[in-house]
Amino acid sequence: MLRLKEHYAPRGVNLVQIEGAWAFRTAADLSFVIRRDENEVKKLSRAALxxxxxxxxxxxxxxxxxxxxxxxxxxRGTLDVLMEAGWVRFRGRRRTPGRPVTLGTTRDFLDHFGLEELRDLPGLEELKGAGLLSGRIPANFNIPSPLMNDELSEDEDPITQMDLEELGLLAPRSTSED
Structure with a gap:
């Protein structure tokens, strides 16, 4: 796959790896040629970002x-927008009182933002260099390193059928046979 990636690098399409999967993508310098204008571009609100x-x-x-x-x-609308975009998903339930739902990003998030994996997210120095962190930054400010794998953490349980029904993502199952 790496040889194919090198082979396609100077061409109009590139082979990219996204979270262990491979996909062909139009080269960035040619993307304007095949862009579809009928897609309505929606800007995310500051809160959603x-x-x-x-x-x-x-x-x-x-x-x-x-x-x-x-x-x-x-x-709730902010989270709904991110889920509808396919960038955020329910991961599991935290093993704490109230069993809150945990959230995480998706493969579509990585694909949309051109990231192979979460460790490719910009760090503190990159964000400063891009002018995205301005003003005085507190001395104890840091950017955490995101988890690299998709597996549940020690304090999470998997989402069950009943959890999905409670969250309104699935219609409740009928308990009686028709």
């Missing part, structure tokens, strides 16, 4: 943890 960043860097993370980091309440 903040929430997406927190999920990407802190996953697995619960809604309460997101709110604690942001310092404000997160609306």
């Amino acid at each position: 903040e929430v997406l960043s927190i999920i990407a860097y802190h996953q697995p993370v619960t809604r309460a943890e997101i709110e604690d980091i942001r310092g404000v309440q997160t609306s």
Whole structure:
């Protein structure tokens, strides 16, 4: 696969690896040629960008943890937009009182942002260099390294059929046979 990647590198399509899977993508310098104009481009709100960043860097993370980091309440609509885009998913349930749902990013998130894996997310120095972190940064400010694998952490349980029904993602199963 690496030889094929090198073979296609100078061409109009590139072979890229995304979380262990391989895909052909149009070379960045030619993407304008095949772009479809009928797609409606939706801008994410500042809140959605903040929430997406927190999920990407802190996953697995619960809604309460997101709110604690942001310092404000997160609306259900913000999470819905990120899930509809296919960038965020329910990972599991935290083994704490209330069993909150944990959130994480998807392969589509990596693909959309041109990342092979989560460790390719920009670090503190890269964000400063790009001018995305401005003003005075607190001395204790750091950017966590996201988990590299998709497996559940020690304090998470997998999402079950009943969890999906509770979250409104599946219609409840009928208990009686028709």
